[in-house]
Amino acid sequence: MAMELNINLKQSQVMIMTPQLQFAIKLLQLNQVELTEEIYQEMMENPLLELTPPGDSAEAAGQQALSNPDYDQTADSKSKSETDQFAEVAGETKEKIQEEIDWENYFGEYSSSPSLSTGSQEIPEEQPSFDTFTAARTSLSDHLTWQLSFSAVSKADFARGEAIIGNLNEDGYLVASLEELAQMTDSTTAEVSETLARVQEMDPAGVGARNLAECLLLQLRRLGQEDSMAAKIVGFHLRLLEKKDLPALCKALQADKEQVALAIEAVRALDPRPARAYAQNDPIYVTPDVFVNKVGDEYVITLNDDGLPRLKFNKAYRRMLTDNTASEETKKYLKEKLKGAQNLIRGISQRQKTIYRVAECIFRFQLDFLDKGVDYLKPLVLKDVAEELGCHESTISRVTTNKYVGTPRGVFELKYFFDNPISRFQGDSLSSESVKNRIKQIISGEDHTKPLSDQRIVEILHGSNINIARRTVAKYRELLGLGSSAERKEMF
Numbered sequence: 001m002a003m004e005l006n007i008n009l010k011q012s013q014v015m016i017m018t019p020q021l022q023f024a025i026k027l028l029q030l031n032q033v034e035l036t037e038e039i040y041q042e043m044m045e046n047p048l049l050e051l052t053p054p055g056d057s058a059e060a061a062g063q064q065a066l067s068n069p070d071y072d073q074t075a076d077s078k079s080k081s082e083t084d085q086f087a088e089v090a091g092e093t094k095e096k097i098q099e100e101i102d103w104e105n106y107f108g109e110y111s112s113s114p115s116l117s118t119g120s121q122e123i124p125e126e127q128p129s130f131d132t133f134t135a136a137r138t139s140l141s142d143h144l145t146w147q148l149s150f151s152a153v154s155k156a157d158f159a160r161g162e163a164i165i166g167n168l169n170e171d172g173y174l175v176a177s178l179e180e181l182a183q184m185t186d187s188t189t190a191e192v193s194e195t196l197a198r199v200q201e202m203d204p205a206g207v208g209a210r211n212l213a214e215c216l217l218l219q220l221r222r223l224g225q226e227d228s229m230a231a232k233i234v235g236f237h238l239r240l241l242e243k244k245d246l247p248a249l250c251k252a253l254q255a256d257k258e259q260v261a262l263a264i265e266a267v268r269a270l271d272p273r274p275a276r277a278y279a280q281n282d283p284i285y286v287t288p289d290v291f292v293n294k295v296g297d298e299y300v301i302t303l304n305d306d307g308l309p310r311l312k313f314n315k316a317y318r319r320m321l322t323d324n325t326a327s328e329e330t331k332k333y334l335k336e337k338l339k340g341a342q343n344l345i346r347g348i349s350q351r352q353k354t355i356y357r358v359a360e361c362i363f364r365f366q367l368d369f370l371d372k373g374v375d376y377l378k379p380l381v382l383k384d385v386a387e388e389l390g391c392h393e394s395t396i397s398r399v400t401t402n403k404y405v406g407t408p409r410g411v412f413e414l415k416y417f418f419d420n421p422i423s424r425f426q427g428d429s430l431s432s433e434s435v436k437n438r439i440k441q442i443i444s445g446e447d448h449t450k451p452l453s454d455q456r457i458v459e460i461l462h463g464s465n466i467n468i469a470r471r472t473v474a475k476y477r478e479l480l481g482l483g484s485s486a487e488r489k490e491m492f
Helices: 019-028 032-045 059-069 074-089 094-100 103-107 140-151 155-166 178-184 189-201 214-223 227-234 236-244 246-253 255-268 315-324 328-365 367-372 382-389 392-401 432-444 456-464 472-478
Strands: 049-051 291-294 298-303 311-313 404-405 410-413
Touching: 019 255, 019 328, 019 392, 032 049, 032 328, 059 311, 103 392, 140 189, 140 472, 155 178, 155 189, 155 315, 178 189, 227 236, 227 246, 227 255, 236 246, 246 255, 291 328, 298 328, 298 410, 298 456, 315 328, 328 367, 328 392, 382 392, 432 456, 456 472
Parallel strands: 291 404
Antiparallel strands: 049 311, 291 298, 404 410
């Protein structure tokens, strides 16, 4: 059979990701803080965009003329004429601009201006940042190196100390062996051991230890309790303490319960992670993108536009577009930037509307959560909201990822309200979050000297008409940061 080459025409529909669509998707998946940074970045690259100063009535009139074809004001006829020419140069009529970009809503509802009031005085344009008044946090390495500079007996000793400090983990434990440190610094293990002893005498107490027992013993030594019963527990019976076996501890120490209890309290007062005070993890501040507030008997959804820059077009560049003396190259460049500015404003407006629609749909499903709490959270998946709004699941995923909502019940990520169902023996399913909350309540109300096993928790949930397996209870308990029954057990 001979092979032939033929040319055939075939019609098909293919979705093309245009640059405008890609930019709109990018804006949609940004949270409030990231969107603000993106706007400022676009302003740096686009000369047509600039911030609107508070109370800029002239510019407000110009924007109203651009957005409202029926607007006419004799005192502003020149500005209106320039605006008309500006829209014509951009290749769009005023009606098309009004249809595609909701200018009034963007410059009004979707923007905000500084609300700080200082009476009749104007706020200075340049003020020192609050960061200039904030002291920099000292790291563990800097703190120990500063102490080492006073205690080192020689340059070689200082080099060994730096090697030791450089091999401490975030909890303050030494993660390199003496042999490895000796090889690094061209020293003997005895010399490294001597330097390590000096590092272990530094603040914070317990730093430079190679294991938990050594860390706790260093702290007890600093307190003058190196020969105490607490030191004996740490040095020889730490395993029994971990198992919370009080009778075995009393027998091993040949002491009564009261004496052992006091020693255990002394051990509990020690810090197993001495370097935690020097951790460099800064707190992450969450800015809600949406608020849900109760007004009367109804819940009202509002978008958080505080902090979003209020934009306007630069007048000088607008005039340049209509200036016949400007070069074609200049006009071409400005037309491209004008198109980018319009895409930005259109994308922001569309983003805000999409987030509002998704949030409104979510809380139509989760109205009982707002009224009664997490126990009444309903199972919900992306497909439910996508079908309700007539869009793709990926769009809902982008809207809800890394975005937060402020509710009367607290601040939650929008993804929190999407949850897999847990079946009941009878009736409708529950959300996994409500089951987690139920497990948390059961554990918080248990007798801490006789904590409930996972199997016992399963039996209690079965009695509440919740069909759940023991391994699921164990998984949810770990997600809640709760230990096993042995770990939760208290000795007295």
